[in-house]
Amino acid sequence: MSDRILTGQIPDALKQSLSRLPVVLSEAMVERLLRCVHYEPVIGIMGKSGAGKSSLCNILFSPPPASVDAVRGCTRHVHRYHVIRGSRTLHIADFPGIAETPEPDRQYRRLYRAWAPNLDLIVWALKADERAWKDDLRCYRELLGTGAAPERFLFVLTQADKMEPCREWDNASHQPSPRQAENLRAKTELAATLFTTVYPVIAVSAVENYHLEQWAEALIKALPVSSSSAVFHHLNPELRTEYVQEIAREGFISVAGAIFDEAALVVQTSARLMYQLQRLRRRFLAIIRAVWHLLF
Structure with missing residues (x-):
């Protein structure tokens, strides 16, 4: 499965939240997210x-x-x-x-x-x-x-x-x-x-x-937070309780936050830009939380 096909599986709202970043950074972030989503534990x-x-x-x-x-x-x-x-x-x-x-x-x-x-x-x-x-x-x-x-x-x-x-x-x-x-x-x-x-x-x-x-x-x-959501996908449906789901979802959100932070480090930051990045990060993670069930 090619990265191009996988990119199409990222919800539009998530891609839109990254549209204010330089294209090379947003594409790199999407690629890393997809590798987490399709990781094989x-x-x-x-x-x-x-x-x-x-x-x-x-x-x-x-x-x-x-x-x-x-x-x-x-x-x-x-x-x-x-x-x-x-x-x-x-x-x-x-x-x-x-x-x-x-x-x-x-x-x-x-x-x-x-x-x-x-x-x-x-x-x-x-x-x-x-x-x-x-x-x-x-x-x-x-x-x-x-x-x-x-x-x-x-x-x-x-x-x-x-x-x-x-x-x-x-x-x-x-x-x-x-x-x-x-x-x-x-x-x-x-x-x-x-x-x-x-x-x-x-x-x-x-x-x-x-x-x-x-x-x-x-x-x-x-499990490492990078693999908990992928393993959750394979659990017996009767064992996918709300609490287990919450653990897996929050783990993936922390991984997404780390990906965003690493990408933000390469951006030249003024105080104003830092504030914008923090707002963008909060929106990005809010969308990750909302679409997690679509990704897994």
């Missing part, structure tokens, strides 16, 4: 095999990535899935199960170094009923040791319905019993402490639709 998924990674992805995104054939990645150890809606694509990199492959730990370090520049976020799935996460913890610490930033990781407690005493799960209301809820609270606090997480750890159940809205909020918050 890449989310990495880590955790042990059987931790419910596929189930979680299938319930979060639309269409479910498991309905798309897996494509082997650049190595034989990572699977890539493509979630396609219209002309937009979300990429998911499914890393091999921890502690279940014969390859030495350095293979994980090589994998992360190879993939890190292309990953917007890594979602790490921890089984709620797992008694020990020593393998997860060891691998995570090794990744941090190679330079991975903690804010690039979002931990999630999966299969909450299997938390003991699992027979007490309330199937009618799709909620844990009081004892299960207490155990889940303690387990999420333990995970947050052990992994020193930047973001809250939320217990979810894909099969029971438990806490999925809260976790969708956590996902959008953890």
